[in-house]
Amino acid sequence: MKGAIKYCITIVVLILVYLGQAYCQFRVFPYLQYPASDAMTIIWLSEKDTIGYLTYHIKGSHDSILIESSPVLAETLDYSLWEDTSFFDGNAQGVPYKHRIRLVNLVPSSIYQYTVKQGSQVFISTFRTAPDKSTAIRFIVYSDSETEPESTGKYAEWDDPLTAGYRAYIIDQSTGYRNNLSVIKSRSPDLIIIAGDLVESGGEQRDWDEFWKHNTSPFADESLAGRIPIMGVPGNHEYFEGPYLDQYNQPGSERAIKRFLTYFENPPNGALNREQEGRYYALKYGPVTLIVLDLCNNGENGTSDDTNFYLLGEKDPEGGNAPDFGPGSDQYIWLEKRLQEARSNSIFTFVFFHHSPYSSGPHGYTAGICDTCDNQSGTPVRMLTPLFMSYGVDAVISGHDEIWERSEITGMKMLSDSSFEIHTLHFYDVGIGGDCLSHPYKDLINPYQKFVAHDDAPETWANNVLISGGKHYGHLEVNIYPGQQNSWHALLSPVHVFPIFDESNLSYTGFERRLYDDEIMLTKILDEPILSQSQFSENTYIVNYPNPFYNLSVVKFHVTESANVRFSIYNLRGQKVKSYDDGRSYAGLHQFTWDGTGHTGDRLSPGVYILKVETSSGQRISKKMMLLE
Numbered sequence: 127m128k129g130a131i132k133y134c135i136t137i138v139v140l141i142l143v144y145l146g147q148a149y150c151q152f153r154v155f156p157y158l159q160y161p162a163s164d165a166m167t168i169i170w171l172s173e174k175d176t177i178g179y180l181t182y183h184i185k186g187s188h189d190s191i192l193i194e195s196s197p198v199l200a201e202t203l204d205y206s207l208w209e210d211t212s213f214f215d216g217n218a219q220g221v222p223y224k225h226r227i228r229l230v231n232l233v234p235s236s237i238y239q240y241t242v243k244q245g246s247q248v249f250i251s252t253f254r255t256a257p258d259k260s261t262a263i264r265f266i267v268y269s270d271s272e273t274e275p276e277s278t279g280k281y282a283e284w285d286d287p288l289t290a291g292y293r294a295y296i297i298d299q300s301t302g303y304r305n306n307l308s309v310i311k312s313r314s315p316d317l318i319i320i321a322g323d324l325v326e327s328g329g330e331q332r333d334w335d336e337f338w339k340h341n342t343s344p345f346a347d348e349s350l351a352g353r354i355p356i357m358g359v360p361g362n363h364e365y366f367e368g369p370y371l372d373q374y375n376q377p378g379s380e381r382a383i384k385r386f387l388t389y390f391e392n393p394p395n396g397a398l399n400r401e402q403e404g405r406y407y408a409l410k411y412g413p414v415t416l417i418v419l420d421l422c423n424n425g426e427n428g429t430s431d432d433t434n435f436y437l438l439g440e441k442d443p444e445g446g447n448a449p450d451f452g453p454g455s456d457q458y459i460w461l462e463k464r465l466q467e468a469r470s471n472s473i474f475t476f477v478f479f480h481h482s483p484y485s486s487g488p489h490g491y492t493a494g495i496c497d498t499c500d501n502q503s504g505t506p507v508r509m510l511t512p513l514f515m516s517y518g519v520d521a522v523i524s525g526h527d528e529i530w531e532r533s534e535i536t537g538m539k540m541l542s543d544s545s546f547e548i549h550t551l552h553f554y555d556v557g558i559g560g561d562c563l564s565h566p567y568k569d570l571i572n573p574y575q576k577f578v579a580h581d582d583a584p585e586t587w588a589n590n591v592l593i594s595g596g597k598h599y600g601h602l603e604v605n606i607y608p609g610q611q612n613s614w615h616a617l618l619s620p621v622h623v624f625p626i627f628d629e630s631n632l633s634y635t636g637f638e639r640r641l642y643d644d645e646i647m648l649t650k651i652l653d654e655p656i657l658s659q660s661q662f663s664e665n666t667y668i669v670n671y672p673n674p675f676y677n678l679s680v681v682k683f684h685v686t687e688s689a690n691v692r693f694s695i696y697n698l699r700g701q702k703v704k705s706y707d708d709g710r711s712y713a714g715l716h717q718f719t720w721d722g723t724g725h726t727g728d729r730l731s732p733g734v735y736i737l738k739v740e741t742s743s744g745q746r747i748s749k750k751m752m753l754l755e
C-alpha cells in the first residue's frame with residue numbers, strides 16, 4: 127500500500143513539474159528583426175514571466191556570450207473577449223511575455239549561431255549580419271498572405287480566362303502559402319519583405335498566431351523567421367481590427383496596428399509623433415537602401431487623396447496615428463531625406479508599401495464613391511511618383527490588389543550634380559503571397575502595365591493536366607550582384623509556385639519553382655569600383671576586387687605591424703592550386719594578383735575557390751573567390 131502511495135505521489139510530482147515547465151515555454155519561437163552589419167535583434171514570446179537565456183557566437187568560434195532576457199507583458203497581444211468566447215469557450219491563453227535582445231558589436235557579413243533556452247525548450251539557429259556595399263545580396267518580397275485559421279480549406283476564386291467563368295484554385299490558401307514559403311526558404315535570401323496585409327484581421331490574435339505558425343518553428347531547418355529577418359510593411363488589414371470587432375473604427379484600428387508594432391522591430395524613423403515609430407522606416411543593407419512606407423491613409427477622409435475611406439488617420443477628427451503621406455506631411459519630408467541619402471550611399475533603391483498606385487485590379491479605380499470608384503483605392507499614391515522618379519528609385523513594390531502586375535513609367539531623374547538623366551521606374555503588385563488570386567478588370571485600363579500574370583501567362587493543358595502558365599501563388603526574387611568592370615546588376619525575377627499533377631489520377635501531388643516570362647535586369651555603371659573592407663582587427667583589412675572575375679582579381683591585404691603575408695588559393699577539394707609569398711616582412715599593403723591560373727600556369731576551370739591569407743604574426747582570413755568562364 128505504501129509503495130502504491132509513493133508511486134502516485136511521484137506521478138503527481140512529475141505531472142506538476144511537467145506543467146510548470148510547460149508554462150515557461152515559447153508562445154512564439156525566436157525570430158530575427160532589424161538586421162544591421164553589426165547588430166541583430168532576436169525576439170520570442172513565452173507563456174509565463176520567466177527569464178530566457180540567449181547564447182551566441184560567431185561560427186567557427188566557441189567563445190559564446192550569454193545574455194538573460196527581461197520578459198515584458200505583451201498586453202497588446204491579448205485575445206479579445208469575442209475571440210475568447212467564440213473559439214476558446216472562455217479558456218483562451220493568457221497574455222504572453224515578450225523577450226527582446228539586440229545583439230551589438232557583431233562582425234559584418236558573418237554567420238552567427240544562437241541558442242535560446244526558455245523553460246525546458248531550446249531553439250538553435252543561425253543568422254548572417256549585413257554585408258558591406260561590395261557584396262551581392264538577395265531579397266524576396268511578397269504581400270497579401272492574409273493569414274487566418276480559416277485559410278485552411280478555403281479556396282481562392284478567380285475569373286478564368288478560358289471559360290469566362292469563375293474557377294476555384296486547386297489548393298487551399300494555407301497550402302498555397304506554405305508552398306510559397308517553402309520555395310522562399312529554399313532560396314536562402316538575406317531578407318524577406320512582406321508588403322502589407324500579412325494577416326486577415328490585424329486585431330484578431332488568432333490570425334497572428336497563424337502567421338507565426340507558418341513563419342517560425344521549434345526546428346531551425348523549418349523556421350524561416352528564425353534564420354532570415356522578415357521586414358513587415360503595414361497594410362490596410364494590419365489596421366483592420368476584424369469584422370466582428372471595431373473594424374476600422376477607432377480605437378479599434380490602433381489596437382490592431384499595435385499588434386503589428388509589437389511583433390516587428392524596425393529601424394527608428396525619428397517621427398515627432400512617437401506612436402508612428404515603426405510604421406515607416408529605411409534600412410541600408412549592403413549595396414541597397416530599402417524604404418518602407420505606411421500609405422494606409424492620407425488627407426481628409428473620403429477624398430480623392432485618401433487610400434482608405436474607413437480608416438481615420440492623423441489629421442482626421444477622432445482619428446488614430448496612421449500617418450499622412452502627401453507633400454508637406456512628416457512622412458513625405460522624411461521620405462525625401464531618405465531618398466537623397468540613398469542616391470548618394472547605395473547602388474539601388476527600392477521602396478515598399480501596400481497600396482499599388484498603378485493597377486488593373488479591384489483597387490485600380492479612382493478613389494471615390496461611385497460605380498467606377500473605389501474607397502480603398504491605390505491611385506492617391508500616384509502623388510509620390512514624381513518624388514520616386516526624381517531620386518531615381520529603381521522599383522516600387524506593393525500589393526493590395528492581390529494580382530501579379532508590373533507597370534513601367536519613364537521620366538527624368540536628377541543626379542547628385544543636379545543634371546538629369548532618363549530613368550525607368552518599375553511598379554510591382556506582388557499580392558499573391560497566399561490568400562486571394564484576383565484578376566484584372568477588363569473595363570479598367572492601366573496604361574503603364576507591362577505584364578500581368580493572367581492574360582500574359584496563358585495556361586497550357588495536355589491530357590487534362592496543366593503544363594504551364596496560369597495564375598499561382600508566388601513572390602518577387604531580387605538578386606543584386608556586381609558585373610564586369612564597374613557595373614552592378616539587379617535581376618528581378620517573378621517567381622510562381624507551379625502545381626504538379628499526377629497524370630494517372632489527375633491529382634495535385636507537389637509544386638516547383640517557376641518564373642513568369644517577365645524577368646527584368648537593371649544595370650548601373652559606377653564611376654569607380656567598390657572596395658570591400660572585411661575588418662577583423664582594427665586597421666587591418668582585405669580588399670579583393672573584382673570577385674567574381676574573368677581575367678584578373680587583385681587581393682590587397684593591409685597589416686598594421688610588420689609581418690610576412692602568404693596568399694594561397696585552394697579548390698573545393700581542399701587542394702592548394704596556387705600560392706604567393708614575396709618573402710618580405712613589413713607593415714602596410716601586401717598585394718597578390720590572381721589571373722585564374724594554377725601552379726603550372728594553366729587556366730583553372732571556372733568555379734568557386736577559397737583564398738586564404740596568413741601572416742607570420744598569426745592572422746588568418748579566408749574568402750570565397752569565383753572564377754568565371
Ligand SMILES: [Fe+2]
Nearest residue numbers: 323361362526
Ligand atoms: Fe490590402
